[in-house]
Amino acid sequence: MTPLQNALGCLLALGAAYYLWRPSASLFKNAALLAGALALFVGYSYGIGDEEFYPFRMFALCLCFSTTSLRKDRRRFLCLAQIFWFWIEFFGSLSLYYRGFDFAWTRLIAIAGLAFCSAFLSRISKGMEFCLMVFWIAVWIFF
Amino acid sequence: MSKILRLLGLFLLLPGLVALCASMQVGPASWYEGTNVFWGTPICLFVSWISLAHAGTLLSAVFLALGVRLDRRTALLAELSTLCSLCLAVMLPLVQLGVAEKVPSALTFMESSDGITHLGSPLFWDFCCIVVYGVLSFLFFHNHISSRNNPAQVIIRKPFAWLLLPLVLWVQSVVSLDFASTFFPEWQGAFFPIYFVVAAVYCGLALVNSLLCAEGYRVRLLEKMTAAGSWFVCVFWIWEFLTKGIFFSGVFVFAGVLPQLLWVSAVRNSRIGRFLVSLSILLGFFLERLYLISPEKGCLPFFGVVDVGLVSFTIGFFLLFYFGMRRSIGCFLDEEGTFFGDVDGSEMEADISATEKFDKENETVYVHPFTSEEFRTIRLPLLLGILAMLLFVLWEMNLSQSKPTLIEILPLTFPIVALVAGIALWIRSGVFREIPRRVLFVIMAFCILMSAISAIFFTVFSKDESEKVNGAGVSAVSMESRSIEIHEMLPERNNLVDVESEQSVGEEK
DSSP, rough: OOOHHHHHHHHHHHHHHTTTTOOOHHHHHHHHHHHHHHHHHHHHHHHHTTTTHHHHHHHHHHHHHGGGGOSHHHHHHHHHHHHHHHHHHHHHHHHHTTOOOOOOOHHHHHHHHHHHTTTTTOOOOOOHHHHHHHHHHHHHHHH | HHEEEEEEEHHHHHHHHHHHHHHHHHHHGOBOOOTTTTTTTHHHHHHHHHHHTTTIOOEEEEEETTTTTOOHHHHHHHHHHHHHHHHHHHHHHHHHSSGGGGHHHHHHTSTTTTOOOOOTTTTHHHHHHHHHHHHHHHHHHHHHHHTTOOOGGGGGGGHHHHHHHHHHHHHHHHHHHHHHHOOOOOOOOOTTHHHHHHHHHHHHHHHHHHHHHHOOOOOHHHHHHHHHHHHHHHHHHHHHHHHHHHOOOHHHIIIIIGGGGGHHHHHHHHHHHHHHHHHHHHHHHHHHHHHOOOOOSSGGGGGGHHHHHHHHHHHHHHHHHHHHHHHHTTTHHHTTTTOOOOSSHHHHHHHHHHHHHHHHHHOOOOOOOOOOHHHHHHHHHHHHHHHHHHHHHIIIIIOOOOOOOOOHHHHHHHHHHHHHHHHHHHHTTTTTGGGHHHHHHHHHHHHHHHHHHHHHHHHHHHHOOHHHHHHHHHHHHHHHHHHHHHHHHHHHHHHHHHHHHHHHHHHOO
């Protein structure tokens, strides 16, 4: 993927994350938004030609972005979302490894490092939220 | 109702046992199998029951870890269904072997030429992960039961839940690698792990909903999650159709379309309606597993008597085992003061309001990182688990004869951490204080004996091929040298004989 395609995908994930976990939203509304976001990511990935792995990576990134708007237990869900991203990357890479693709070690190490360091975060300020989003975008576009 | 289901289980189990015997007698030819992979109905049933085994851990451990309220009886029943499904699933790969003579070698991993199975095989990862999952699920269930009499053991429930949460994802992902690491384009792909996990969670919800219907109760949260889960599964199948051109209408109808009937209040409020919807989900995913194994054949026209018998065996075994165990733990489920699902609304409301008040009081209390009570409980066991994992990795990569790569060892790392941490946590809960000393001594002696036997067994039989060849070569050389020595000795022997004969001739003269 080119950095431009990655950047556009990142924007889509950010846009979808904006609507998730609103205080007044019910379980069904959140589930419908998640399913719709996944369908949108599938469509985008189909357009750029990597529909196998890319939609799920975008989904994980979307969940990471969405945790910044939570009001309770933000650190816990932040770590969980990053672990979920790591899980998708790890087992997806492992599946593709058997087809001859390289293992994306740098990306995995970067995500694991972010998840581990996030666990040490104290009260997450707006500035810290912004830093986290920058790190995620950097990992997404350049790794 | 429980008695009727036990009888039904017995009724299904008996012909199932006949089919099982026929299967072991005749071998793989007796059941439906994929033409390219020689995996058949037993593997299909194995994957199905492993998926269903996620019900208990999901609902009990994950909900506990994320702070979602679930009543105690539903959690216990869900955990019990996990254990019963796992016991059943473990037997099925042995049936897949086809002949009874292969079972001992499979149990001891004596498959490859050097006596130890290949560490990089997803099948080996599968076995290890499922064993760890079974052990920890059992310990979690035991802790849940024993905390009734000993409230001090409640302290390890949440840390245990945090260990089980990633393990659920890990186990199902490793099972998916059995398929994703092969050479069939329908199976290959990075999507397989996440699809397997979502499907497992969805099937697990359907199983627990059906068991609750059998109990005569309902949990509305689980019904909502089932309806919401069906949307994700539909998106997956649409995605699979767009990318790989694979679409199986039977699966889509049974597990994707029919669950939307839960939106109809007449179906949702009817016990039979909810049960039938759950059953359709389970049927849909069973058909999906069959299709997964052999897409070119379709399913039902090739489904024979032995296949039906094997399905009957698994269902009958589960019903008998589950409701039999349900009867034995009934005292924990039927005591006063524990509400069940949405039935006893008044007590549940009072309980919720008390809990919510407690939560509101604690909202203002900020918990610093790594200072929560859960973390303080689990940190030492987790450290032990990480140390054990590092020792294992170092030993395998440096001292083992097979010298696997890091990627081949990675799938085993977290299960080792979870196993050691879970056992350490369980020991820490003080459960051993309740066991008599004599019994404890016997258990420890048994564990030490089994470890010693396993170590001796693998040490004696795990010889490298080169050592075998060298050993044969060395013995051949030694035989040669020995024969040369004998041959060299022979002239001396001959001389001695000549001298003796001359002496005897001389004496005669």
